[in-house]
Amino acid sequence: MFRNRLSPFLLVKSNRKALYNHLTQATSSSSRVAREETSRFFSTGIVRRILHDFRSSPKVLLSLSLELRDFYNAIPGQYVPSLRNVSTVQSLNEKSNEGLKLLVNGGSHAxxxxxxxxxxxxxxxxxxxxxxxxxxxxxSGLSMTDWKFSGGLPPLSDEEWLQEFEKYKLSPEYKKFEIKNEPPTEYAxxxxxxxxxxxxxxxxxxxxxxxxxxxxxxxxxExxxxxxxxxxxxxxxxxxxxxxxxxxxxxxxxxxxxxxxxxxxxxxxxxxxxxxxxxxxxxxxxxxxxxxxxxxxxxxxxxxxxxxxxxxxxxxxxxxxxxxxxxxxxxxxxxxxxxxxxxxxxxxxxxxxxxxxxxxxxxxxxxxxxxxxxxxxxxxxxxxxxxxxxxxxxxxxxxx
Structure with a gap:
């Protein structure tokens, strides 16, 4: 019964492959019976036979995920931390998400x-x-005489430097030193x-x-x-x-x-x-x-x-x-x-x-x-x- 209920979850090729790897890894140190059960589960042709049923009822995914968790817990000595690696991937790609708002809906690559x-x-x-x-x-910012959005090259000749210095004389920094008649020290x-x-x-x-x-x-x-x-x-x-x-x-x-x-x-x-x-x-x-x-x-x-x-x-x-x-x-x-x-x-x-x-x-x-x-x-x-x-x-x- 569990296989019949869970098979629709495996209709998408990527989900079937991910879940197979997940189950195989989880049962690697389990009993021989559990490994054989996993093998028989994926060797059946039930997936193709109930394609129409799953497409007509996508919300069955949640209940299937819960049953899958119970299936994991039923295997002695085994525990996969959560279904997040499987259910979250599925929820990110389906429109049947419950309570999960994605900022980007174009898939994992996007x-x-x-x-x-x-x-x-x-x-x-x-x-x-x-x-x-x-x-x-x-x-360095106090030495700027003007600001251009597009940027520009620094002065490259003596004449250009003199032009920049004339602009600098009009700045508040230079005027303050000129009024006080003191050199610009570190503290002044x-x-x-x-x-x-x-x-x-x-x-x-x-x-x-x-x-x-x-x-x-x-x-x-998540x-x-x-x-x-x-x-x-x-x-x-x-x-x-x-x-x-x-x-x-x-x-x-x-x-x-x-x-x-x-x-x-x-x-x-x-x-x-x-x-x-x-x-x-x-x-x-x-x-x-x-x-x-x-x-x-x-x-x-x-x-x-x-x-x-x-x-x-x-x-x-x-x-x-x-x-x-x-x-x-x-x-x-x-x-x-x-x-x-x-x-x-x-x-x-x-x-x-x-x-x-x-x-x-x-x-x-x-x-x-x-x-x-x-x-x-x-x-x-x-x-x-x-x-x-x-x-x-x-x-x-x-x-x-």
Missing amino acids: QKMVGIWLFGSAAWVFSMVVLGGVTRLTR QPRVSPYRLAAHLTSAFVIYSGLLWTGLSVVMP PPAESMSWVKGAAKVKRLALPVSLLVGITAVSGAFVAGNDAGHAYNTFPKMGDTWIPEDVLEMKPLIRNFFENTSMVQLDHRILATTTLVSIASLWWLTRKVDLHPAVRYLIGSTVGMAGLQVTLGISTLLSYVPVSLGSAHQAGALTLMSLMILLIHTLRKPSPFLLKSLPKVAKTI
Whole structure:
């Protein structure tokens, strides 16, 4: 009876082949009876005889998948983690999906191509963020006299350089030095507006996050879920991970205000700020709110507090989820996030103590985006599976 009910699932050639390989692998160490049953099952001609019946009733797929799970569990000592490798592939290619919304409906090849495009775009934005950090640290952006969308070649002759210098004399940077009559030293150079810099960096982070999330949704429409126990564990972790990811984003934005105010050059000591824990001038600006965005002392103090809180929060996330029943991929991501958070704090302290060299400063900015990437991947992996997949999951993941 089971063969008669399951045979329609094998009408599509790709599904028949995938399921055969899946069953053969699952029963490789099973009894001889189970292997013979699998062989007889695929040697019958029932598949062709009930083609019409299956096409007229595609929703029978769900009930057949549940029976297939019971068939696996009935084999002594054997367990295939889930039907996800079979049922998900089928659900991606059929219009009878229940609760699963695909961003790309052109098949696995189309999903792969779109995924490559999205991940490539995200990598390009990542490189632009790192290059932007180098541009800021070397103050290359302040020397621009004009900006052309199509780009252009730098000056190649003495006459062209003189023309560019005349344009530079009209810039706010040159006028400020001319009024003060002082040479442009490292600490006297004009600052980029911290508000504009923060908005610029935040928008880059948002674009990158959107590309990464969308790419993950295309290539991984279902989260890794092998049992209801793991799904429930993922839901518990998600409630803790969401506020932590928000804290990571806020800390990254505060770093933009540190860069915009050149706060990294103010107190190059750690853990104290100079000789004190809290400088006396942290609230000297009026109105009070300006201190959190324009006061060098307060901006650096805020970033120190936020960075330490982020590290403690991520470590606490790992500690609180040690005994939660989770998919191995989720547990690995949590461990990787803890390691990256520790590395990011180490880079930040090293950058501060070394008076913000270009190499460490750009690495610290890249580390912030890497840490955010891991948090995005973790949140994406903790999503709730579709109703179609939930109905096919066992209560507890069994092992061989």
